[in-house]
Amino acid sequence: MFSRNGGGAEPAVWRRPRVVLWVAVSAVTLGFLVALEIAARGYGVRGPITDQAREVVFAPKSGTVLYASMALMLVVLTWRQRFIALGAAVGIDLVFWLVRWAAGAEMMYGNGALLVTLGCAVIALTRRTGRERALLLQGVGLALLLVTGRKTGYTWLLITSKTRPTVLDQYVATADQALGNPSWVAGRIVEATGVVGFRVLEFVYIQLAVMAVLVALYQLRHVAVERRFPRHHLVRTFLAIGLLGPGIYMVFPVVGPIFAYGADGGQWALAELWPNTPPPVTTPEPMPFDEFTPRNCMPSLHTAWATAIFIHSRKAPRALRWAGTFWLIATLGATLGFGYHYGADIVAGVVFTLTIDAALRTLDHGRDRTGIRFVAYGTAVFLALLLSYRFLSMEMAALPWVYGPLVVLSMVSVIYGYVRITKRWDSRARSVELPQQRREPQPELV
Numbered sequence: 001m002f003s004r005n006g007g008g009a010e011p012a013v014w015r016r017p018r019v020v021l022w023v024a025v026s027a028v029t030l031g032f033l034v035a036l037e038i039a040a041r042g043y044g045v046r047g048p049i050t051d052q053a054r055e056v057v058f059a060p061k062s063g064t065v066l067y068a069s070m071a072l073m074l075v076v077l078t079w080r081q082r083f084i085a086l087g088a089a090v091g092i093d094l095v096f097w098l099v100r101w102a103a104g105a106e107m108m109y110g111n112g113a114l115l116v117t118l119g120c121a122v123i124a125l126t127r128r129t130g131r132e133r134a135l136l137l138q139g140v141g142l143a144l145l146l147v148t149g150r151k152t153g154y155t156w157l158l159i160t161s162k163t164r165p166t167v168l169d170q171y172v173a174t175a176d177q178a179l180g181n182p183s184w185v186a187g188r189i190v191e192a193t194g195v196v197g198f199r200v201l202e203f204v205y206i207q208l209a210v211m212a213v214l215v216a217l218y219q220l221r222h223v224a225v226e227r228r229f230p231r232h233h234l235v236r237t238f239l240a241i242g243l244l245g246p247g248i249y250m251v252f253p254v255v256g257p258i259f260a261y262g263a264d265g266g267q268w269a270l271a272e273l274w275p276n277t278p279p280p281v282t283t284p285e286p287m288p289f290d291e292f293t294p295r296n297c298m299p300s301l302h303t304a305w306a307t308a309i310f311i312h313s314r315k316a317p318r319a320l321r322w323a324g325t326f327w328l329i330a331t332l333g334a335t336l337g338f339g340y341h342y343g344a345d346i347v348a349g350v351v352f353t354l355t356i357d358a359a360l361r362t363l364d365h366g367r368d369r370t371g372i373r374f375v376a377y378g379t380a381v382f383l384a385l386l387l388s389y390r391f392l393s394m395e396m397a398a399l400p401w402v403y404g405p406l407v408v409l410s411m412v413s414v415i416y417g418y419v420r421i422t423k424r425w426d427s428r429a430r431s432v433e434l435p436q437q438r439r440e441p442q443p444e445l446v
Helices: 011-015 017-042 048-054 063-074 079-103 111-127 130-163 169-179 182-206 208-219 234-251 263-268 301-312 318-337 343-364 369-391 393-398 400-431
Strands: none
Touching: 017 048, 017 130, 048 130, 063 079, 063 111, 063 130, 063 208, 079 111, 111 130, 130 208, 130 234, 169 182, 169 343, 169 369, 169 393, 169 400, 182 208, 182 318, 182 343, 208 234, 208 301, 208 318, 234 301, 234 343, 301 318, 301 343, 318 343, 343 369, 343 400, 369 393, 369 400, 393 400
16 A cells, blocks of 8 residues: 655645646546547447456456556656556466466456556545645556557547548559659568568567657656656657547548558459559549548558657667667558558658647747747648648659659658757757756655
């Protein structure tokens, strides 16, 4: 049990603007999850709330994600508390494993991590007060947002497949001619690497969230000592990408080359062309598709998340920087080489990420005017890319040596602007001499 040491709480803490903001965000998030739950039930499947609630007892879909999420929560605890929490999670999982083994049920770990996280939420509400309660609830919130975000993503993908009967793959494939059909090129390269290359890329693609947690843990390593979260970290960008990205899916539904032009599309595919035969240049038009394949290509959120991991690992130790670089390159290879995305999706995903990350950092810097201008520019470039893919695809295919460099340069201009403005912010932060952080008393386990 945690002791009742609150660290100097006062009732007025709940009226502070930052706390009010957290409460408002929590309320909006809950309303959003309830809406998705209702929508999913309308299609005859479980929504994100009930699907997550089942994992308290039933076998989770991914125990790795649950433990990685719990690790985010542990950053607010002392080392002694972390060892006790981790030991409790492993012990609970061993009990669940023995029961499932005896009953012949599906085997999977992770229930212990989820139960410990929920237990910390109960402890925060019943045994903590003031800043310590808010800090522990923040840690629990980060953990639950990561696991719930995964469930939310599944529901969003279902909604895209049910509400968007036609897709715009022909437009994107035609526009991709200006970039040299990179998915077809990457697909042949992956085939040439054989089983080893495929397995490595598959591991990187599936475990993207785990890499994100490793980078986030490095960024949040001082939370337990300083008793506060840093102003900006990877988890914020990661969640913002996951929240905003599916909305673009609804506006620009695309299934990907392996479905629209490959064997995985079945009777709905135009032809089995991927990855050996580039698609012919014909006048594009919306094409009907099945009711279960997600329309989750534009923009590539895997590329967006990998880009976020890359930029947030730049200040980490060398090993983590190299890992972030490898994860970005391998994710690009997987998204293209597995036929899940076109090159146009990748470009849009990079612009999407840098704009979102800069927007979050702009808020942290008091709505810096330069930051606002950059966010407006990044948004304009992103919209221009989408409009070009939709309405100028034939022109792009006809003049690849004009439009191809223009698309790449538009992405490079956003990258340049992001690097320039973040260097300015970092330089300004270094010029301000901060007082030595005082270590505050923390609740201990008794």
